[in-house]
Amino acid sequence: MPTAFNFAASPFDCLTPAEQALVRDQVDIAYFRAGETVLASGQAPTHLFVVIKGFVQQFEPGDDQQAVASYGPDDSFDGRALVAGRASSRFVAAEEVLAYQLAHAAVNELIARNATFGALLFSDLSNKLGAIAERQSRHELQSLTLARVDEAYLRQPVFMDADADVLSAVRLFREKRTNTVLVRDGGRHGVFTANALQRAVLDGRPLDRLPLREVASFELVTVRASDPVGDALTVMVRHKVHRAVVLDALGAGTIVGVLEALDLFSFLSNHSYLISRDIAEAGDLPTLARAAEHITRLVALLARGGTRVGQIASLVQALNARLFERAWQLIAPADLVANSCLFVMGSEGRGEQLLRTDQDNGLLLRNGYAAPDDLPALCARFSEALASFGYPPCAGGVMLSNPAWRGMVSEFAERARGWLLQPTGEHLMALAIFLDAHAVCGDAALLAEVRARLFALATDHDAMLARFASAVEQFAAEDAHWWSRLLARDQPEREGVDLKKQGLFPIVHGVRSLALRAGVPETSTAARLDALVMAGQMERAQANDVLDSLHFFMDLKLKAGLHEMDTGHAVSGRVDLRRLSSLERDLLKDTLDVVKRFRRSLRSRFHLDQI
Template identity: 45%
Template sequence: MPNSFDFFTPPFDTLTVIEQDKVRQSLDVAYYPKGSEIVGVEVSEDTPLHLILKGEVHQLRGNAFVSSFGEQDWFDGKLVMMGRTEFRYVAAEEVVSYLLPASLIKQLAVENALFGSLLFADISERLNAAAMHDKRRELHSLAMARVKDAYLRKPHFVEAHVSVVEATRVLRERNASHVLVQDGERVGIFTNTNLCDAVLLNRDLNSMPVREAARFELLTIDLNDEITEALLIMIRHRIHRLVVMDNNQIVGVLGQLDLMSFFSNHSHLIAQQIDMAQDIEELRVASSQIEKFIRTQHGSGTKVSVIARMVQELNLQVFSKLWSLLAPMDVQLNTCVLVMGSEGRGEQVLRTDQDNALLIRDGFEYDGLAQVCERMNEELSIMGYPLCSGNMMMNNPLWRQHCSVFKKTITGWIFSSDTQAPVYLSTFLDAKVVCGDDTLFNDVRNHFLLGQRDYAGFINRFAQAINMFGDAEPSWWRKFLPIGGHDEMELDLKKVGIFPVVHGVRSLALEKGIVATSTKARIEALVQMGVLDVETGRNLIEALYFFLAVRLKNSLNLTIEQTGSAVNPKDLSALDRDLLKDCLNIVKDFKVFVSQHFHLEAF
């Protein structure tokens, strides 16, 4: 009886102790020499589930290669449930595998809904089940967080001899609810509550020293203490703030609301910090919280679609605030700042290239505008938003134009044979207004939407880019051949997964005059119009967010010079590899649909 079965591998890590024991008692081990057929087309309801211990298995349709399976992969869940298959499974080399009886797998699927969904459901349900599974596995990470991971308020000090009125003025200027009071060697705190108590004393607050209103019995916590300890101290002592120390130095103040927000979603605190920034340095500090927020949300199992929307809003606030700090008011009133590409679609989580533009009202001139735009891109780069390698930024005169001039530029791109023109148009089509007069953008976008209809072949040429990184029906699965332990191979998720979905949907949306920017909203509109059926639309959305989730998880473990789009399937869990194959199959079918819809074989 095998005792080394790995119950930490999804989906088997969803099984209870009793269910695990059932698996142990039913396990068998089988050996298959190279070239032998493990499972043929003729199967029975008793065909077991195979979990590969060693070797590589090829999935074939007839004699045509379809996919490959390596160590810790299983096959075939649908075969076990349905009792039939259109595939053959052949040992590409010597194979050793566990055999799990079909009857047991079916029983476990009934008793354990999550296990059943991860194995047998359609792709949409499986992806949702996988997200639920990840969230359940990773919720414990919050309990292990440290005080330094939370949002700490910057400490502001006043001398103990200043008046209560002067201390209150500092509170107002800093838009704060507390200020620390330095009285020689000791430190106290003056809060809004202390102010109310002082008012009730009926004393002259202009002459009353703040030391007489402050509280000096401060409770502290170390920067590296567990954050749950901070919560316990606040509950135990019925207080709302803790002074945070590092090497006996005060480095911040942790508020109760900030702490509670950390355990839920503290995006609004970052937004508040952005809004309160009085200069670029303070804005940099606020902006630096966003990646920490992403890591926290990802670690707690928040769906990537939710993270992306929240991050988009925070980034827009950073861009808007920075523009307000750099641009004179008359410039702000006569321009429109845009973000484009994945940032505009709300599908960029970690920061990649800046893609931004500036539309200028016809007739408005400002001599220093080029310098303001140059500074805008430079400051964003300092904050961690990399400069665009393609120079699609407002510091480039091509992306900083008066509306009438930019309309002519767009018309030129529509009729141009230059291969870069569709790239520019795709980027602009995904634009979202950051700040300024949005009527400028609406006018230019409408010019594009109407103008592209004047060129009969434009939409076909535009859609053709979906095949930029391969044929309409590429042999995706040969990418998985090295899983058995030979050469290293990486998949570029952006090229083989994200881009085909995004651009195919973008092309269909442009054809139908859909002005929505996000891929999800475009898909929903296409489904409503009957261009896509409900199942296809749902699968495309789930596949896109799966790609984004894998890329995010990969990116969080890489250096800034690396890209999370390059993924080695060997580094994925067996469950994620299986889901990746299904998602790439969805992409393959969608590329065929788009190619047929736009008759791309004729272009």
């Protein structure tokens, strides 16, 4: 029996010594000639195959022209067919193939003994990713940002009636050693804090006659006890508050405690809160530049600590929004800030940016507002400031400094209307960029107005929507080359692949196209997918696979970018396939297959074959 079986390859790298011995006892070797069918569609499989030498291609029933997947040395197939009882695809030797054969009974015994092996072998993408998480180190599994809010230090809620006076609340501060009192006023709750006490003093009325109702804030920021700590931190940053009221995990709305930002910061033991505070208190642009650098360090810290990539991106979006907002406040006069809306686009607008990339931003002005004469200079200064923070100028000029990306609401809405009515390649690109717009400073209602006008027009233009969606096919012709690169083991030094073309772009733009067609206003890919499912426009299983694939691609890009930074290279956005583990290569095939199937569904939905 073979003794050189590679137990370092997924999914066999999770087996115990006893389970490895079982494989050695049960495995055999098979030979297939070039062009020979290894496993036919509809056939009941008797073995799991593991390629030793050569390549095997997988074809869908009725389509012998284009392989949907390829398997090279150390890759295994078809675990799902073993479970289902018959193969749903045809597997053909692309050249002479040597492969291990592991009997069905042995595979069943391994699955019964080792749940992780089973998940990695035949489960769907989400379960495979879950199995990876279980295999990470204890430090990663217990990453503090993944801990529940109720595992952090919660302060016991202290309640008072809204009719109580401020002086009584201050006495309670001292008695309970707290600086936060929750105020009951009929069916609503508010909060009275030490900061609110300052307003009460400045009010001028005697504190023993001033009811809490008149000085408390009734716009509570809440989180659930079951929420991840990292999500709670993002909520505080986004709402610019130093505490959140914690509700019970069951969703009954019962207040169970108060989470203070300083307590949360102590729990996390990182600089997230300090970054947010430094941005808020920054009095000049150099201070903001230092904060931007700290954001990048925080991303590296969280990534290496095992934090989910979606959670990191959400926190980065919140911190960057604060950064851009403060920069604009330092540059623009207060009157301009109040009568405008600064917005960001691209991955920043979708909340999917991790490491700093090119600028994508714009500015809307309130109709009728007389903008200052030096508006062009102010916008140019803002673009220069972001460049000094490490956000390079956009090669396509999608920035405030470009007059095409600023203007009155009415003129910008007319410009966007032109993108729809004259759908040239350039206009459709501008439309795609703008659809991801997210307000970060000023009056967000200005952006909402332009977007509402745009959606009202877009849903009535089927031909335009089809042309818009057809961009998902832009890099489809490179699939075969991409797959050969994935399976090759001898790429030249530092040669990498661009996951944006084959992975990120078709997902992001495909979901964006579906959202535009359905009138979904959300900007993040995750929120768009949820809205599409709720509207009956997509099955939940497909939405989950698409989102899991997106996050997997983002995670690979982040790891590659951090490695480039650590080795003194500029972040290229490319991934070196040689650095991927066997399991990562396996998952990359799965996620690319999700992208292919998603493309096919888009072709059908938008009738792209007729364009």
